[in-house]
Amino acid sequence: MSALRGLRDLVFVLLATMTVLFFLLRLTGDPAVVLAGDGASPAQVEAIRAEYGFDEPLLVQYAVYAGKLLTLDFGTSLADGTPALEKALISFPATLFLAVMALSVNLLISLPAGLWLGQARSGIARRTVRGIITVMQGFPGFVIALLMINAFAVGLEWLPTVGFGGPATWILPTLSVVSFLAPKLIRVIEANTYAALTSNYVRTAKASGAPDNVILWRHVAPNALLGAIALVGAEFAFMLTGLVVIETIFAWPGIGWLLVQSTLSLDFPVVQAVVFLMVVGVFATNALAEHLQAALDPRIGNARGAD
Amino acid sequence: MNAAATSMPPSLAVAGLRISAGGKVLVPGLSLTIGRGEIVGMVGASGSGKTISAFSLARLLPDTLTQSGEISLEGERIDRLSESEMRKVRGGRIGMVFQDPLSSFNPLRTVGSILVESICRHQRLPARQARELAIDTLATMRLPGRKASVDAYPHMLSGGQRQRAMIGLALVNRPALIIADEPTTALDPTIQLQILALLRHQASSAACLFITHDIGAASAICDRLAVMNEGEIVEEGPTDRLLASPTHPFTRELLSHAPGGARFR
Numbered sequence: 001m002s003a004l005r006g007l008r009d010l011v012f013v014l015l016a017t018m019t020v021l022f023f024l025l026r027l028t029g030d031p032a033v034v035l036a037g038d039g040a041s042p043a044q045v046e047a048i049r050a051e052y053g054f055d056e057p058l059l060v061q062y063a064v065y066a067g068k069l070l071t072l073d074f075g076t077s078l079a080d081g082t083p084a085l086e087k088a089l090i091s092f093p094a095t096l097f098l099a100v101m102a103l104s105v106n107l108l109i110s111l112p113a114g115l116w117l118g119q120a121r122s123g124i125a126r127r128t129v130r131g132i133i134t135v136m137q138g139f140p141g142f143v144i145a146l147l148m149i150n151a152f153a154v155g156l157e158w159l160p161t162v163g164f165g166g167p168a169t170w171i172l173p174t175l176s177v178v179s180f181l182a183p184k185l186i187r188v189i190e191a192n193t194y195a196a197l198t199s200n201y202v203r204t205a206k207a208s209g210a211p212d213n214v215i216l217w218r219h220v221a222p223n224a225l226l227g228a229i230a231l232v233g234a235e236f237a238f239m240l241t242g243l244v245v246i247e248t249i250f251a252w253p254g255i256g257w258l259l260v261q262s263t264l265s266l267d268f269p270v271v272q273a274v275v276f277l278m279v280v281g282v283f284a285t286n287a288l289a290e291h292l293q294a295a296l297d298p299r300i301g302n303a304r305g306a307d
Numbered sequence: 308m309n310a311a312a313t314s315m316p317p318s319l320a321v322a323g324l325r326i327s328a329g330g331k332v333l334v335p336g337l338s339l340t341i342g343r344g345e346i347v348g349m350v351g352a353s354g355s356g357k358t359i360s361a362f363s364l365a366r367l368l369p370d371t372l373t374q375s376g377e378i379s380l381e382g383e384r385i386d387r388l389s390e391s392e393m394r395k396v397r398g399g400r401i402g403m404v405f406q407d408p409l410s411s412f413n414p415l416r417t418v419g420s421i422l423v424e425s426i427c428r429h430q431r432l433p434a435r436q437a438r439e440l441a442i443d444t445l446a447t448m449r450l451p452g453r454k455a456s457v458d459a460y461p462h463m464l465s466g467g468q469r470q471r472a473m474i475g476l477a478l479v480n481r482p483a484l485i486i487a488d489e490p491t492t493a494l495d496p497t498i499q500l501q502i503l504a505l506l507r508h509q510a511s512s513a514a515c516l517f518i519t520h521d522i523g524a525a526s527a528i529c530d531r532l533a534v535m536n537e538g539e540i541v542e543e544g545p546t547d548r549l550l551a552s553p554t555h556p557f558t559r560e561l562l563s564h565a566p567g568g569a570r571f572r
Contacts (some may be wrong), residue, residue: 015499079331118469143567164343199410200405200407200411201410201411201412201413202407203367203411204403204405204411204412204413204421204476205403205413205424206367206397206429207365207367207397207398207401207403208397208398208403208424208425208476209394209395209396209398209399209425209428209429210394210398210428211391211394214424218416218424219413219416222415223413223414223415226415292534295415296415297415298414298415298460298462299414299460305500307439
């Protein structure tokens with residue numbers, strides 16, 4: 001029932017996105033001119049326009065495009081003639097890999113940091129960490145990325161600047177992404193931890209003699225982390241669509257990088273295939289986060305069954 | 308009420324209990340004794356210091372408040388215990404019932420698992436026996452369906468059922484003292500009476516401190532009443548005597564303002 005509803009929503013969002021994208025792309029420039037290249041004669045441009053169907057009325061082009069979309073046919077790349085979806089799918093694993101790595105590191109940092117901040121009494125250590133987080137939150141990710149490249153790759157020469165190779169090339173992109181995702185997650189976990197610690201159910205646990213570690217791990221942490229699942233999902237969805245700048249800085253061959261390349265060269269089919277993949281990725285991530293939350297929170301699971 | 312009480316130390320004896328917040332004294336010097344099987348109602352308006360006085364007995368005050376004074380549980384000075392020794396007292400020898408039973412249960416845990424956690428901590432029973440005891444306890448508290456209640460999450464129970472489970476949690480390790488802080492305030496009147504009856508019946512072998520602003524509820528189950536105002540007990544005595552002929556002006560005012568004051572008498 002809910003899976004069907006999710007699928008219906010996905011189809012609707014895809015239709016809307018792909019439609020808007022189609023008309024936006026046609027506003028950006030004439031692909032025939034780009035395809036013909038510099039110094040092509042008007043006759044050559046016209047020939048290309050006719051070959052690719054760009055001379056048809058826009059609505060006819062849209063109808064053809066929408067029809068092919070139904071069979072997941074995005075056409076071929078204007079740059080090299082390979083199928084557009086294939087090009088996007090080949091780039092997707094690199095983005096997914098970066099997103100999973102950043103998610104893991106983000107969780108490894110944010111869970112302990114948020115829990116610690118939430119239960120720490122005011123002191124120099126706590127104020128220092130909070131200060132760092134506040135400053136980090138104000139920095140855009142690409143600034144941190146450039147600063148780290150400057151420090152670790154150019155200055156100290158410890159790590160390669162760009163590219164996608166062994167583990168050494170993973171570190172800077174991952175840390176750049178984590179640097180702007182972690183502060184938000186830490187803040188939310190901190191606030192949830194504090195709320196749980198001052199809750200009545202923790203008072204009940206104390207009143208039944210629970211020691212601090214039992215209170216933290218069996219009562220506070222599950223409640224604090226459950227409330228952060230939605231944000232973790234949103235951050236992961238963001239990474240599937242929003243790593244354009246980071247991937248470009250590090251020449252990371254993911255879909256963000258491909259999106260920039262294909263947009264600059266007006267390679268419409270590839271842009272459309274990439275955006276399609278991103279929408280599906282965001283939808284899948286949100287659905288997963290929602291199901292995870294429902295599975296872990298007995299109040300949600302029961303609301304569907306019993307009430 | 309209990310003849311044997313004379314030969315034993317009182318279940319609870321408090322002397323010179325002082326609670327302050329920074330420089331501000333909230334409770335200047337409270338003294339109170341509760342015998343075995345006795346239910347003492349501590350009544351007063353909100354802010355009179357009754358709840359913090361009760362929480363201080365189990366040393367459960369927030370960090371912003373400091374307490375001093377003698378607290379003896381069955382003759383033992385528990386105010387001298389270390390924090391780790393005090394944890395054995397909490398939930399073991401002192402059971403507590405709170406006002407809002409929904410928020411007082413961890414929403415992600417079954418009611419039974421909260422009882423089992425407490426049983427395992429204080430009675431060192433294996434998990435299987437602890438679960439059996441939790442099932443028995445909830446059944447004694449008249450929760451429906453033996454197995455169903457133990458595996459129920461708090462949101463699945465009604466307000467009255469949650470409070471019964473809370474009383475079960477307070478009693479499961481057979482405490483010497485039960486502290487019930489406004490246990491019926493969040494419940495509707497018919498359920499209130501059932502909960503009071505349950506508390507009265509189940510707490511018969513322990514001392515019970517019943518905190519309430521509802522003098523009607525207090526008079527329904529309490530052997531004695533202690534009227535609190537601005538951190539001090541202004542009047543104390545057997546329930547019948549105190550209700551029939553209150554001597555302190557504040558007690559008279561409290562009685563005159565209690566709409567349900569007559570319903571239990």
